[in-house]
Amino acid sequence: MSKEEKYDRQLRLWQSSGQSNLEHSRIVLVSPNLASLELMKNLILPGLGHFTILDSEENVITEEDLSNNFYITEDQLGLSKAEVFASNLNELNLDSTHEVVKIEGTVQDFLASDDLSDKFPWNSYDFIVANWQFPSLIDLVQGLSNTSLIVVNSLSFFGTLRIFQKSYKFIETHSEKMLDLRLLNPWKELTDYSDSIDLEALDLQEHSQIPFLIIQLKAMEEYKRQHGGELPKAYSDRKVYKAIIQGWKKSYDELNFDEALTNSNKIFNPQKVPEDLQKIFDSLEGDFDAKDKYWLLVKALKIFVDSNDGNLPLTGEIPDMDSTTENYMTLKGIYKDKFSKDLTNFEGHLQELNVNEIKFTTDEIVKFIKNSKYLYYSKLSSKLINNVDLFIEDFGSELSEFQSIILSFIMIENYYLQFNTIPSLTDINALLNITKLFLNNKIQITETYEKVLYEILRVEGKELANISSIMGGIGAQELLKLITLQYKPLDDFLVFDGIRSVSERYKIK
Template sequence: MASPSPKSPEQSEKNKQYDRQLRLWGDHGQAALESGHICLINATALGTEVLKSIVLPGVGSITIVDDNIVSDEDVGCNFFLECSSKGLNRGSEALRLILELNPAVQGHAVQEPPDQILEQNPDFFKSFSVVIATVLSEKTIQELAQHLWDINVPFILCRSVGFLGSFRIQIKEHTIIETHPDNEQPDLRLDVPFQALSDYLNSFNIDDMDLKDHGHIPWIVILYKAVQKWQINNPNSWPMSRKEKNEIKNLIQEFIRKDENGIPINEENFEEAIRAVNTSLVPTFLPVKIQEFLYSSAATNLTKESPSFWIMCSALRSFVEAEGKGKLPVRGVLPDMTASTEHYVTLQNIYRTQAAMDAEIVYRKVQEIVSQLHCDTISENEVKLFCRHAHDLYLLKGSNIVTEYQLGTPVASYIARHLEEPDVMMVHYIMLRAAEMFRSEHCRAPGDWEPEADITKLKSCVSKLLSDISCSPFPKDDHIHEMCRYGGAEIHTVSAFLGGCVAHEAIKLVTKQYKPVNNTFIYDGASTNTATFTF
């Protein structure tokens, strides 16, 4: 193999800076992040913590929308403001200090309230990859959420009050090719080996090999040979049950060589084969969830505006029905195993070659569709990536935040149902919503001026929320007293934790890798409990 060309000092420095994250989402994921543009509305402690964790990994650019002036409270809880910042625009000051974290990131500050932007320049938000907002009135939340839903821009609404925090992700449709599952099922095709693999597997005769080579056979070959032997007494069958798989393990034990005293020789490759029986003898099939993608209306009724994901699904369906004979393209990835370098490289090249051939067929089909629709081209690398991960495609269909503020919707019954459970985290969602309602009515946070006097007012907000969803009042006022005691203050440790979580979700949305939280995340810093809800 030829040595790769040396990288320039600038590239090497960049790779060194982003080394850890490149291992998570690769060069193409980093390129997607660097082309992203994040908008933050209100540079609160939570807002700046979110941006910190987005700027450090190298997002392309950020824009802060904030018309507030820095106060003593801001300086007290926000690490990205200084005492000298008091009296100046909060967004501009926070931006200046955040950008010091990574000079490669571009930044802009807009000193206008979001409701004014919505009214006078609604197209402003179209250019963003994700919009993140904190501390908004109920009216602005609903107007902004509806507008971003209409223009199909992802929206993350964040809240942080005292020990409580939450975020809500609003997105119409989010497709993911690289989900990075924790336990990826190997795609070995031992039940339906393609020609090159079949020829390679059948070239081995385990019984006639000398002892030296016996310990270097890839465990894939050992599994295949054991199944072949098992099928002599079980023709046209595949080991599926626990009993049948134990029979395969026994056959592998018989393959292991013994010394002159009849004691089995320790051969690691055979031990690996035994361990792999339960996970690697899975029949090759088309997963039901992938079949739903391939035959969905989005993949069968393509238009010029169809996203590349659905165009590739359409091409993949054509492959499965024809060349694939009901199977997805070969993944082309081989798990680690004990084997000689020669055997492993040969086997690896067999899988990779077949995967490249399958991806090439799908790519040609994609080109035909693109030509017919006269839409934007789809690169060969994108198609190869799609085929490589075709077994684990994922689709997230979200809901509009506005539905949470409407009466008589399924959301209300969902909240009511969860409030009936003991010690449920949903009560914190109600308290954060009630504090939001209080702020909209009184233009300040509950407990900000008179904690004791605000208890009755906040209780009224809670009662109204519970009444709207047909729930009985809280039996105790402990949560209400606690919310008033917070006085709307942000605790930096809570904001820092929640900010990191929100930044992770924003990066998932921008890179289109890993599965984001579906809908709502609640955090209770006092108990360190978390919960997710899908409204």
């Protein structure tokens, strides 16, 4: 069976590099619920390398499970959940390997044990997936260098997702790219080529086959000549600039001149270091690590930019345009040559920095350069929201719908971690009291909060199949980003309200 054919439709999203990461990833799923099972399904289908289910041996399939869970059938009543889930998950894709680890006693007791880190080979996994923010797991992950924790949960019509990872260092963010054509500050070879073409001397046929970038560049020179070396800035200046192009057009059907006009605003976009990238440069001071590839590349980039008049390395790409193949290839060659030169310079800076002689492939460096304008870096918090001041700091001091959902989840989580059971409606007063204590008079309980809490308690911890499907889908999508190191990951907390069909993101400080 051809893997390439089986995974064809997703390879078009994350290419073979992303797929290879996925096929080498290992995940341990702690005491699954419907949302985390859905999440695993969505990772196993595209070819996750390995998964382990870690659960209490006491957890067996009950009548109640035979309602919303498609991983089980009626004849599996009484069997170990972990075993049944693992074998049914594995059936989805035999390319994944799996393992079941059953523990004595409850999961809480197991996770609360003092020697937790010795009880299970956590560091052999890339990700731990759980439903609750077990404080011991969060602590544990802080001590591991290559393992992250994903907490996904769904209750009634609501869901939450939080990622615990030290930092995000992403290169391939798949941002919408704006080509860097550098017409406002062209380099010598490009101007030389442009100058070698005398528009007036050309016959109509040749005139209509001059690449539009050259027309724009010539018009820019002409504008500067007429305006004492100034570039067009204001809107009215740009109209003058466009009028120059319009005036050069020899015949109404010269498509290349139309292209030059239609695309003329784009060349005014600033091509220098964007704000987000500048912030990453600023982080170099505190976070640079000469043993880390990402930081070596970023620092080399900063040195390159500093020594190149603020310009990033040229990516060498140009858009399609109306032109003879010959003119197009010449122009493309000029951009490519400049890209190669920039690449060589960049590699020089990198080599100087790379005192530990870490190995970089050319592909890696080229990929970095081509994506350098849209890098992503963020540090994540590992803090638990366990008092009202932290709550206010992260979510504000009002209990709107989103805040009410978040607070309800926090309160129910505290209750669950303490009593090992999800509260029901009979506990509503106890929950409201715990909430009051937590809020410490700094925030008042609102009707909205009471409604949300009521809604969640009413369902006694039950999950609605389609809400779990949504949370499992979103959670898996985020995990795929962390695995493939592509696209922009969730940073770092998401809350979902299925009653209003809306979601909100928060960054925990």
